Amino acid sequence: MQTLQVLVALAIAPLFAAWLQMLRALLQNRRPAGLLQGYRDLRRLFHKEAFLPEDSSWLFRFSPYVLFGTKVMASTLVPILAVDLPLAPAADVIALVGLLAVARIFQVLAAMDTGTPFASLGAHREMLVSALAEPALLSAFFIASLLAGSTSLSTIVLHAQEGLLSLHPSMVFAAAAFFLVLLVENSRIPVDNPATHLELTMIHEAMLLEYSGRHLALLEWGAQLKLLIYVTIGIALFFPWGIADEFAPTAILLASLALLIKLFVAAPILALVETLLAKKRLFRVPEFATTAFLFGVIGLLTHFMLGS
Amino acid sequence: MNALLPLQMALGAVALGPLASLGSLLPRLQPSWLRYTSLMTSTLMSLLWLLSGALGLILVAAPAPNLAVGGIPLWQFRLDPLSAFFLVVLGLVGTASSLHAVGYFRQLGRTGLRRVLIPLPLFLSAMALLLLADNAYTFLVAWEGMALSSSYLILAQTQTIQARHAAYLYLLVAHLGALCLLAAFALLCHGNPLAGNDFSALAHEVLAPGLAQAVLLLTLLGFGAKLGMAPLHVWLPEAHPAAPSPVSALMSAAMLPIALYGLLRIDWQILPPEGVSWGLVWLALGLLTAGFGVLFSTLQRDLKRLLAYSSMENMGLILVALGLARLFVAEGSPTLAALALSAGLFQTLNHALFKGLLFLGSGSVFHSTGTVDMGRLGGLIRRMPQTTLLMLIGCLAIAGLPPLNGFASEWMLLQAFLLAPQMASGTLQAILPLTAAGVVLVLALASFAIIKAFGLSFLGQPRSVYTAHEASLWERLAMAFLALGCIFLGLVPGFAIHAISAVNALLLSGNSLGIQQPWRLTPISPERASYVPGWFLIGIAMAILLTFLLVWWRFGRPLRRVPVWSCGFRGARTARMQDSPAGFSQSLLRIFQPIHHGRLQPDTASKELRVELTDPFWVGLYEPLQRLALALSRQALRLQHGKISSYLLYAFLTLVVLLVLVR
Numbered sequence: 001m002q003t004l005q006v007l008v009a010l011a012i013a014p015l016f017a018a019w020l021q022m023l024r025a026l027l028q029n030r031r032p033a034g035l036l037q038g039y040r041d042l043r044r045l046f047h048k049e050a051f052l053p054e055d056s057s058w059l060f061r062f063s064p065y066v067l068f069g070t071k072v073m074a075s076t077l078v079p080i081l082a083v084d085l086p087l088a089p090a091a092d093v094i095a096l097v098g099l100l101a102v103a104r105i106f107q108v109l110a111a112m113d114t115g116t117p118f119a120s121l122g123a124h125r126e127m128l129v130s131a132l133a134e135p136a137l138l139s140a141f142f143i144a145s146l147l148a149g150s151t152s153l154s155t156i157v158l159h160a161q162e163g164l165l166s167l168h169p170s171m172v173f174a175a176a177a178f179f180l181v182l183l184v185e186n187s188r189i190p191v192d193n194p195a196t197h198l199e200l201t202m203i204h205e206a207m208l209l210e211y212s213g214r215h216l217a218l219l220e221w222g223a224q225l226k227l228l229i230y231v232t233i234g235i236a237l238f239f240p241w242g243i244a245d246e247f248a249p250t251a252i253l254l255a256s257l258a259l260l261i262k263l264f265v266a267a268p269i270l271a272l273v274e275t276l277l278a279k280k281r282l283f284r285v286p287e288f289a290t291t292a293f294l295f296g297v298i299g300l301l302t303h304f305m306l307g308s
Numbered sequence: 309m310n311a312l313l314p315l316q317m318a319l320g321a322v323a324l325g326p327l328a329s330l331g332s333l334l335p336r337l338q339p340s341w342l343r344y345t346s347l348m349t350s351t352l353m354s355l356l357w358l359l360s361g362a363l364g365l366i367l368v369a370a371p372a373p374n375l376a377v378g379g380i381p382l383w384q385f386r387l388d389p390l391s392a393f394f395l396v397v398l399g400l401v402g403t404a405s406s407l408h409a410v411g412y413f414r415q416l417g418r419t420g421l422r423r424v425l426i427p428l429p430l431f432l433s434a435m436a437l438l439l440l441a442d443n444a445y446t447f448l449v450a451w452e453g454m455a456l457s458s459s460y461l462i463l464a465q466t467q468t469i470q471a472r473h474a475a476y477l478y479l480l481v482a483h484l485g486a487l488c489l490l491a492a493f494a495l496l497c498h499g500n501p502l503a504g505n506d507f508s509a510l511a512h513e514v515l516a517p518g519l520a521q522a523v524l525l526l527t528l529l530g531f532g533a534k535l536g537m538a539p540l541h542v543w544l545p546e547a548h549p550a551a552p553s554p555v556s557a558l559m560s561a562a563m564l565p566i567a568l569y570g571l572l573r574i575d576w577q578i579l580p581p582e583g584v585s586w587g588l589v590w591l592a593l594g595l596l597t598a599g600f601g602v603l604f605s606t607l608q609r610d611l612k613r614l615l616a617y618s619s620m621e622n623m624g625l626i627l628v629a630l631g632l633a634r635l636f637v638a639e640g641s642p643t644l645a646a647l648a649l650s651a652g653l654f655q656t657l658n659h660a661l662f663k664g665l666l667f668l669g670s671g672s673v674f675h676s677t678g679t680v681d682m683g684r685l686g687g688l689i690r691r692m693p694q695t696t697l698l699m700l701i702g703c704l705a706i707a708g709l710p711p712l713n714g715f716a717s718e719w720m721l722l723q724a725f726l727l728a729p730q731m732a733s734g735t736l737q738a739i740l741p742l743t744a745a746g747v748v749l750v751l752a753l754a755s756f757a758i759i760k761a762f763g764l765s766f767l768g769q770p771r772s773v774y775t776a777h778e779a780s781l782w783e784r785l786a787m788a789f790l791a792l793g794c795i796f797l798g799l800v801p802g803f804a805i806h807a808i809s810a811v812n813a814l815l816l817s818g819n820s821l822g823i824q825q826p827w828r829l830t831p832i833s834p835e836r837a838s839y840v841p842g843w844f845l846i847g848i849a850m851a852i853l854l855t856f857l858l859v860w861w862r863f864g865r866p867l868r869r870v871p872v873w874s875c876g877f878r879g880a881r882t883a884r885m886q887d888s889p890a891g892f893s894q895s896l897l898r899i900f901q902p903i904h905h906g907r908l909q910p911d912t913a914s915k916e917l918r919v920e921l922t923d924p925f926w927v928g929l930y931e932p933l934q935r936l937a938l939a940l941s942r943q944a945l946r947l948q949h950g951k952i953s954s955y956l957l958y959a960f961l962t963l964v965v966l967l968v969l970v971r
Contacts, residue, residue, distance in 0.1 A: 046863045053872040057689045059767070061867075065859075069852030076847065089834060090843035091710070094719055098710040099844075101755065105707060108759055112887075115687070115768030116874040120887040123763065128895045131756040135748040138722075142744065145726055151837040210872060214863045218855065286899050293749070300741035 001247050002076055002085050008256065009075040009232075013224040014038025016231070016263055023271035038224065042217050050213025053114050063110035064211065064218040070103040071225045080232045081255045082244035083154040092151035093141040096233075097134065100185075103222070104130055111207035122206025125282065129191065129203065132289035133184040136177050139296025143174040144237050146303055153236065160240040169306065173299030175238050180292035182234060184285075186227045189274040191285050228263075235262050311373050314360040315387040318395060318440055319375070321356035324349055325433025332425040339418045343410060346425040350406035350432055357436055358399025364392025365807045374442055374506055384506050386442035389810035390577065393653060394439050394569045396807075397660045400793065401562040402432050404786040408668045409554040411782030412675055424464045424552065431457040431558065435566055442506045444493040451489065451570075455482035458563065461555045462547050474546035481543045485533030489570075492526035495519050496578065511578045520579055524586055527574045528593075534567035536620045537627065538597040539925040545604070548616035549680075553671020556612060560619040561664035565656045568626060576815055581634040588739070590631030595743055598624025598750045605757040606896050607906055607919050609889040611670045611680040614761050615663065618706070621754055622659045626652045628747060629721050632728075635736065637816070644727055646812045646821035647831050651720035653808045658705070658713040658797060665702035665790035669695055672779035672787070673765060682764040682889045683916065684772040691776035696766045698787040703762040705794040707755035711841035711848075713794050716801035716829065718751060719839055723831050753896075760892050769883035799841050802826040890919045 018038035025032040052061060076087045077096050091099065108126055111119040145151040147168055148159035184191045187204035208219055236243065242258025244251035280288060328349040332342060364372075364387045372388035387395070413424060434453035441447040459482070462475040496510055497503050505513075515523070529540070536544040548556045581587065601620030608614035629652030636645035672695050673688065674680050689696040705712040725744040728736075779787075797804050802824035812821060821831065828840040874881060890897075890908060897906050897919060909920040947958070 046859075049865055050867055051870045052867050054869050055687075055690070055769070057693075057767075059689065065852045065856050066848075068855050069848055072851040072855070073844075073847045087843065087847060089828075089838045090840040090847065092837050092839060094722055095710055095715075095839055095844070098708065098715050098719075099848075101707075102704075102709045102848075105704070105709065105755065105759060109763060109767060112763035112767040113689070114872055115883070115886050116872050116881070117877075117885040118875050120763075120768065120892075124760075124887055124892045125895070127756045127759055131752040131896075134752040135745060138748045139745055142726060142741075150835055151723065151726060152835065155835055209875060213865075214859050218859065283895070283898065286895065293745070297742065297745045300745060301738065304737040304741050 001082065001252075002087055004252075005081045005085065006072060006075050009080055009225065009228060010072070010221075012260075012263070013221065013228040014042055016228055016267065017224040019264070020267045020271055023267055024274055027271055027275040042221055045217035045220065046214050048213040050211075050215050053116075053210050056114050056210070059106075060110050060113045060210075061215075063106045064215040064222075066106045067103045068218045068222045068225075070099055070106075071222045071229065074099050074103075074229050075225060077153065078229055078232050079153055079157050079236050079243055081252060081259065082247065083157050084245070085154075088152065088154045093145060093153055093156070094138070094151055096153070097138055097141070100226070100229075101130075101134065103226070107207055107219075114210045116210065118206045118209050122203050122209075125203045125285075126207060129184055129285055129289055132286055132293060133181050136289060136292035136296045137181045137185070139293065139300055140174040140177040140181065140237075143170050143296070143299045143303055146300075147171070153233075157236050157240045157243055158245065160237060161243070161245070168303070170299040170303040171238070173295045173302060175234075177292045177295035177299060178234055178237065180288065180295065182230045183273065184289050184292065186223070186230055188270065190277045190280050191288060193279050231263065231266050232259070235259075235266070311367075312375060314363040314367070314392070315373070315375055315385060315440065317356055317363075318360040318387060318436060319385060321353040321360075322433045322436045322440070324353050325429040325436075328353075328429035329426045332422050337418070339416065339421055340414075342418065342421055342425065343413060343416075346429065347406045347410045347413075350409075350429050351403055353429070353432055353436075354399045354402030354406060356399075357395045358403060360387065361392045361395030361397075361399055362807075364395065365389055365810050374508075381445045381502050382443065383446050384442040385440045385446070386506065387440060389814050390569070390572060391439045393657075393808065393811050394565060395436065397565050397657055398432075398435055398439065398562045400657075400790070401558060401660050401664045404664055404668060404790050405554040405557045406432075406786075407789070408557070408671065408783050408786035409552075411780035411786075412552065412554055412671050414780065420465070424461065424555075427457040427460040427464070428555070431461060431555075435562060438566060439569060444497055444505075444510075445502055447570075448486070448490060448493065452486060454563065454566070455479070455486065458551075458555070458559060461559075462551045464555065465552045466550060470546070471550040474543070474550040478543040478547040481533050481540060485530040485540070488526045488530035488533070492523045492530060492574070495523050495526070496574075507573065507578060511580075515579070523579060524575055527571065528589070531567040531571045531574075532593070535564055535571075535623050535627070536597065536601075537593055537623065538600045538620075539929055541597065541601075541620055542923060542926055542930060544620055545613055545616045548619070548667075549610055549612035553612070553667055553674060556616075556671070557664045557667035560616065560667055561660040564619060564623055565660060568623070568630075568656060572630070572815065576634075581637045584635060584638045584736070587631050587634030587638055590627055590634060591739075591743060592631075594624045594627030594629075594631055595746050595750075596624070597621070597627065599746060600624075602750050602753045602757060603900055603904060604921065604923075606753055606760065606893050607904070607921060608757075609681060609683055609918065611673065611682055611685070611761055611765055612667070614682075614757060615666050615670060618754065618757060619659070619663055621750060622655065622663065625718075625721070625747065625750065626655050626659070628652075628743065629655060629724070632721075632724055636724075636728075639736075642816055643821060643832070644724060646809075646816055647720060647727070648724040649812055649815065650805050650808045650821060651717055651724055653811060654720060654801070654804055655717040657804060658717050658794070661790050661793040661797065662702045662705040662714060665787055665794065666699065666706065668783065668787050668790070669699040669702065672783045675783075676776045676779065677774045679772075679774070682761065683914075684774075685765040685770070686768045686883060686886065687770040688766045688776060692766075692778045694784055695779045695787065698784070698791045699762065699766065701791040701794055702787075703758050705798065707758050708751055709755075710798075710839075711844040712798035713796075713801065714798075716798060716839070716841065720805075720829065720831065721747065723837055727832065727836075756893075756896070760889070764887065764889055764892060768886050771883050771886070771888075799845060800826040801829050801839075801841065805829065888916055890917050893919075 022032035108123045111123040148156040192203040244255040375385045377383040438450035459479045533540040601617045605617030633645045633648035705714040708714045708718045803826045805824045827842045830838040906921045908917045
């Protein structure tokens, strides 16, 4: 069951990214590349030769595997298809945030390892943005776990399924904070532009500049996986209907269907945001992240003021 | 087993310290001989403390026996779980620092060595004596010995004007703190600290409420000054960088926690934590210290200063945890109090491990390159690969990444915050979420600071020309010892929590935190929260290994080294094009400008921008105080005319006043 969930996550991550790209293209009056473009890109990159910059160290070479590995691990912890998976007690939401931080910090270290100006630019921007986004993410999780009385994701989802979370006003703030963090952490448009190169405002792509071949493929796949993980966490917290609470085949099948439908619907929202908003100036980005943090704090206060 | 054995063992080790100091004075000793014998004695002492501390935590049943020596003044000693826990911390850091010092001081001559080796064992002994002290007299003597010996150590290697200024400031603040403590003990012992009442006798006495409040305030000031608590922190970022690195490690990772020990001993055991207000004060001051420390640490250029501010941040977090525990006690929820207290003590232990490691590593960097200026370093991962790996472990641990130890204690602290709403009181409900949000922000900024330190010093290209060499075997051994500790406690956090439960039992009259399995943490119940770092590590390792093998098997082709692409930039690439320390944190400088008033200033000599920072507490608090003191002294100067007749008049008047008053 655990393996199945990981494999499903790995398989649909490129699909979801491609679907998002396709919607964006349609909204911008371009011809979309098709749903399979994600897989085609990965295949092409995996078959290409990988280069190492001349004076990079083992950290540079090692990091893509760490990044990918931690994200795979993260996908085992999120209830994507079912709750109470075997690995679920190993970590709660706080540990999940820590796990994603491991991936981010190795990416930053790998970028700084090359010592190129662009990469270190990306590195310190990433650290800045995430230093402000991580508290926002944690406070959004805090609200949910305070309501559910637990930081275990499975318990939170079970609570949410009984409709005990969604009616609470503080959850509105949590949802707003989480959505903003999702945009920030996955380098979506008002913060970063996932489609750009050679632009002085980029963050995430700047750190990948020196990677090529299979390393780049792992990083790209990892980024898609991270987006999927964030979206599924959002689904699990705020729209948890359909996630299986038993390991029966029908329940799993239903859960998979529900997941596909929810992802299908989630993508247009993201695509709309990315089409309607312009990329912000870099110095505006911290304000954006701070807004998310503020939403989280207000949510926490609301929770305590209104009583649980 | 004899219940006094751990105490006797620890006291024996304390006695070795002065002997080692005297031994360094022997004439005609070879420098290498001097170094090995003295530092091996220090290592032995620290190992003995580690052992006796561990024995004390495991074996000593309450109430711990007391040992008295001498008549008047009376020396009294006791090893209870609280002392034992801090003795373990001291033992760990002391062992590593002594081992590291063997390598670090290898180029010093006899005179230079003596400057270090005479005060160093005394410093260690004074700290251990302080932990074992069981009456006011012993405690204060050890406290003073600790302050004096460490201020000599600050000046052991550099006698620049900055270092002397740092040592002076340190001594000044330490003595102001000591005065507060003396006053506090005088109040506690009804005016006579020499009376020889041991601490448990003091705990049974009932103080007038006003007096108790005064003692709480005085001890907070006295220990806070040593702790680096804002606004008494001004000495800390000056003194730590000035000292030689093994000493910085000792000061930061062992001496600061000892101030926490004092706080727990007097404000918790002797004066039981009642009422909400002092818990709130600790919480607020802790958050202020943590926030201030982390903000300044992100902006530093000097590696050791950055670490010093980070120590301040950690002490602040521990104070937050202890304050939270106090609040829980006041609110009558012992389980949560035990959780918060364990989180604070666990963080103390973790801080000792990783901050010790990082300070020792920065010492190795200094020894190897001659600088700890991050604007000059870079690329050490290729010159000092093993040191870099050990430092990486320390950095990841302090950045709070699972499955290392820093994460485990932070996790417990956050759990304590999340379980808080069970508490009844209304006002706290508004304060606690804000504090929790502040703590989370501090943690995120702390990882920013430490990644800056590691990335700029060890990765990329060297920013200046230097010949770096790998650290000596002794230094690497010491760092590996601490790094293994970080990994071990990260994987089996329950082991540490189990050891801490003895302290909980002492301070909270019964340990109500359930028995923890060594490899998993479940503070209340598995449904509420659980964390199993071992599975975490296995999961990540398996995922990484599988990915690597699969990718290698399917797409493995030899890698090729090519010149960096750098977006197609073809010009000459220089190391100056990387981030400078000011550049890395420029955006943070800009965001938090209203708080710290930092500015970028061009430095004409090296043609680069530097961050110009002034401590707002220095400008806002210390300078007015200084001016006030000077003005008062000028007024006092009026009395002094140099005429013998008026001096006789003063003496006569004083006599009359005294006679009237005393009668």
